[in-house]
Amino acid sequence: MYQASYLKHFTEQVFLSIGCSQEEARLASEVLVSADLRGVDSHGIARLAGYVRLYDHGRLNPKPNVTIAYETPSTAVVDGDRGLGLVVAPKAMEIAMEKAEKVGSGWVSVRNSNHFGIAGYHAMLALQKDMIGWTMTNAAPLVTPTFSLDKLLGTNPIAVAVPALTEPAFVADFASTAVAYGKFEILQRKGLPAPLGWAQDADGNPTTDSNAVKSGGGLLPLGSDREHGSHKGYGLGAIVDIFSGVLSGANFGPWVPPFATAGFMGVQQSVGLGTGHFLGAMRVDGFRPADEFKADMDKWIGAFRNARAVDGEKVLIPGDPEREMEAERGVNGIKLLEPVVLSLDELAKRFGIPFEINL
Amino acid sequence: MYQASYLKHFTEQVFLSIGCSQEEARLASEVLVSADLRGVDSHGIARLAGYVRLYDHGRLNPKPNVTIAYETPSTAVVDGDRGLGLVVAPKAMEIAMEKAEKVGSGWVSVRNSNHFGIAGYHAMLALQKDMIGWTMTNAAPLVTPTFSLDKLLGTNPIAVAVPALTEPAFVADFASTAVAYGKFEILQRKGLPAPLGWAQDADGNPTTDSNAVKSGGGLLPLGSDREHGSHKGYGLGAIVDIFSGVLSGANFGPWVPPFATAGFMGVQQSVGLGTGHFLGAMRVDGFRPADEFKADMDKWIGAFRNARAVDGEKVLIPGDPEREMEAERGVNGIKLLEPVVLSLDELAKRFGIPFEINL
Numbered sequence: 001m002y003q004a005s006y007l008k009h010f011t012e013q014v015f016l017s018i019g020c021s022q023e024e025a026r027l028a029s030e031v032l033v034s035a036d037l038r039g040v041d042s043h044g045i046a047r048l049a050g051y052v053r054l055y056d057h058g059r060l061n062p063k064p065n066v067t068i069a070y071e072t073p074s075t076a077v078v079d080g081d082r083g084l085g086l087v088v089a090p091k092a093m094e095i096a097m098e099k100a101e102k103v104g105s106g107w108v109s110v111r112n113s114n115h116f117g118i119a120g121y122h123a124m125l126a127l128q129k130d131m132i133g134w135t136m137t138n139a140a141p142l143v144t145p146t147f148s149l150d151k152l153l154g155t156n157p158i159a160v161a162v163p164a165l166t167e168p169a170f171v172a173d174f175a176s177t178a179v180a181y182g183k184f185e186i187l188q189r190k191g192l193p194a195p196l197g198w199a200q201d202a203d204g205n206p207t208t209d210s211n212a213v214k215s216g217g218g219l220l221p222l223g224s225d226r227e228h229g230s231h232k233g234y235g236l237g238a239i240v241d242i243f244s245g246v247l248s249g250a251n252f253g254p255w256v257p258p259f260a261t262a263g264f265m266g267v268q269q270s271v272g273l274g275t276g277h278f279l280g281a282m283r284v285d286g287f288r289p290a291d292e293f294k295a296d297m298d299k300w301i302g303a304f305r306n307a308r309a310v311d312g313e314k315v316l317i318p319g320d321p322e323r324e325m326e327a328e329r330g331v332n333g334i335k336l337l338e339p340v341v342l343s344l345d346e347l348a349k350r351f352g353i354p355f356e357i358n359l
Numbered sequence: 360m361y362q363a364s365y366l367k368h369f370t371e372q373v374f375l376s377i378g379c380s381q382e383e384a385r386l387a388s389e390v391l392v393s394a395d396l397r398g399v400d401s402h403g404i405a406r407l408a409g410y411v412r413l414y415d416h417g418r419l420n421p422k423p424n425v426t427i428a429y430e431t432p433s434t435a436v437v438d439g440d441r442g443l444g445l446v447v448a449p450k451a452m453e454i455a456m457e458k459a460e461k462v463g464s465g466w467v468s469v470r471n472s473n474h475f476g477i478a479g480y481h482a483m484l485a486l487q488k489d490m491i492g493w494t495m496t497n498a499a500p501l502v503t504p505t506f507s508l509d510k511l512l513g514t515n516p517i518a519v520a521v522p523a524l525t526e527p528a529f530v531a532d533f534a535s536t537a538v539a540y541g542k543f544e545i546l547q548r549k550g551l552p553a554p555l556g557w558a559q560d561a562d563g564n565p566t567t568d569s570n571a572v573k574s575g576g577g578l579l580p581l582g583s584d585r586e587h588g589s590h591k592g593y594g595l596g597a598i599v600d601i602f603s604g605v606l607s608g609a610n611f612g613p614w615v616p617p618f619a620t621a622g623f624m625g626v627q628q629s630v631g632l633g634t635g636h637f638l639g640a641m642r643v644d645g646f647r648p649a650d651e652f653k654a655d656m657d658k659w660i661g662a663f664r665n666a667r668a669v670d671g672e673k674v675l676i677p678g679d680p681e682r683e684m685e686a687e688r689g690v691n692g693i694k695l696l697e698p699v700v701l702s703l704d705e706l707a708k709r710f711g712i713p714f715e716i717n718l
Binding site: 070071072073074075076077102103104105107109132145146147148149150152158160162170172174175176177178179195197198203204222223224227228229231232233234235236238239241242246247248249252253254271272282283284286287288292293296297299300303304307308309310313314315316318 | 429430431432433434435436461462463464466468491504505506507508509511517519521529531533534535536537538554556557562563581582583586587588590591592593594595597598600601605606607608611612613630631641642643645646647651652655656658659662663666667668669672673674675677
């Protein structure tokens with residue numbers, strides 16, 4: 001087990017070692033490890049070596065000059081200057097929130113960035129100011145839209161955070177696919193098949209092969225097949241891609257550059273600058289008095305939390321499982337898988353940072 | 360077969376007969392019949408008798424005073440004064456577009472409305488001005504969230520319209536459920552079972568009973584079950600409900616009033632005013648020069664349209680099927696089912712409007 005503070009400190013040292021400023025190294029480590037705390041292990045410190053690989057490949061600028069390329073009172077395009085998405089996204093969210101402060105809402109499309117960690121982190125920044133936060137990002141193409149044999153979309157997540165009064169905030173944060181790619185990696189390690197409806201093979205047939213995406217197949221959009229609405233999951237992923245990539249001038253669709261995970265690092269054609277995100281903030285009191293709204297959110301949450309449920313289950317409020325995990329891991333620490341620990345040990349040796357192997 | 364112009368004229372006469380103004384009767388008939396033209400038969404003239412029933416039950420104000428209840432430069436709450444959603448929603452979209460004209464984007468949450476027809480119609484209004492249109496609405500509870508035995512959400516659709524340059528616009532318009540309720544009505548008429556993954560029974564078990572929703576069961580969110588991501592469809596439906604209902608001060612969750620279809624007309628508790636919508640408009644050139652953006656949209660659409668597809672299918676661009684249907688039905692006319700024709704004939708007799716039975 002590792003305490004979050006230990007992992008944050010380690011991560012900060014790594015980002016400092018590749019040339020990030022003190023302030024940005026701290027912010028990036030905060031964002032990255034928040035994924036481990038919230039139980040989204042695939043998007044946390046397991047990816048630290050990947051960010052360093054991006055740097056090694058010249059795809060990451062450790063000292064980015066993040067600028068507003070264009071703006072109106074409620075909209076902007078932010079250029080991330082090839083900086084860490086972990087740093088670019090919170091800066092873009094800050095700009096969205098400043099606009100919301102002034103004119104009720106702010107919407108920022110970001111180009112020239114890369115993987116930004118968990119979408120929910122950035123959306124939740126808005127909660128501090130009684131705003132609704134909205135975050136989306138495109139990602140490297142792993143997903144075959146309905147009827148397609150080609151992979152054209154990423155897992156393209158959406159996160160929306162909404163403040164409540166006495167209840168914890170509503171925080172939805174989900175990929176627009178049936179499952180995230182991380183679920184396949186777990187099955188691959190265990191040598192297990194995947195349920196039907198998660199992936200298709202190279203010929204577009206349903207498959208239980210948990211290696212299908214590596215051998216010409218693709219992840220399926222939310223809905224899994226046409227009969228169960230996969231065209232809706234495809235539409236959702238497409239909206240995320242257009243808002244994040246096309247609106248900003250980043251890459252989009254099949255051209256989104258891969259994150260630096262082994263096997264997905266090919267050089268390729270480019271139609272824009274880096275990866276794209278879309279972040280928005282709306283002041284709740286741009287619509288109704290904040291206390292009235294938040295009291296109604298409590299009522300909303302209560303109605304769902306107290307609904308009758310199937311035996312042994314309960315109706316979950318989006319954000320509850322992650323919040324409970326964060327409370328638990330904040331006390332008991334975070335267990336990392338052996339390959340992750342070894343990847344951190346390798347970084348430790350390379351940069352001369354103290355690191356305890358702890359399995 | 361009926362020509363769209365004939366159905367529009369008839370619909371206009373009906374709305375005039377219940378006291379709508381000339382201008383609003385024309386607008387409402389335009390919106391309603393656009394659903395029939397675009398192949399969304401469940402949301403078109405088949406519902407005309409339902410709107411009249413709303414009027415008969417005192418739930419519809421034929422001469423609403425649609426007002427802005429509160430606003431900032433980029434946000435507003437609009438009160439629909441119990442008017443036809445078919446009229447309230449385009450007015451709200453106009454307000455969103457005026458705000459976008461001035462400050463880059465405009466976001467309007469609407470209360471005190473009712474069913475607004477097809478979401479796509481309102482989103483597409485933004486296209487004329489090189490804006491991206493966004494529409495959502497909540498609806499009467501038919502959907503059981505993941506693990507819930509209670510129906511807490513409507514089919515809560517989302518529509519997003521994005522302009523392109525030489526390609527037709529991208530128009531995604533979909534419910535946040537595996538299927539719309541209309542699909543069950545078709546199966547009920549034919550006495551056929553439904554595929555697994557569309558509904559659950561009163562005990563929360565998967566069912567093929569196409570009458571399940573009428574006998575204590577519920578529609579399933581997009582994703583169908585937990586293993587295939589139904590919590591994501593639930594999250595999406597929840598976001599639509601919160602933006603449409605809670606943000607505006609309309610009803611939300613299990614309290615959204617039913618549309619006036621037989622069997623779903625019970626009097627019930629209220630936590631806000633009527634049904635809620637959420638409409639937004641963003642100027643494309645609030646982000647990038649419009650021509651650059653639209654040229655990239657052409658590239659996006661081309662990449663998806665020309666992707667390799669499974670045998671006998673093609674990769675569809677959201678909006679293509681509806682646009683093709685509109686072109687076809689605009690020429691060849693619209694075939695209405697017998698019960699729909701008979702419901703129109705009944706309205707014709709009641710209001711003394713000429714109507715040809717045409718099966």
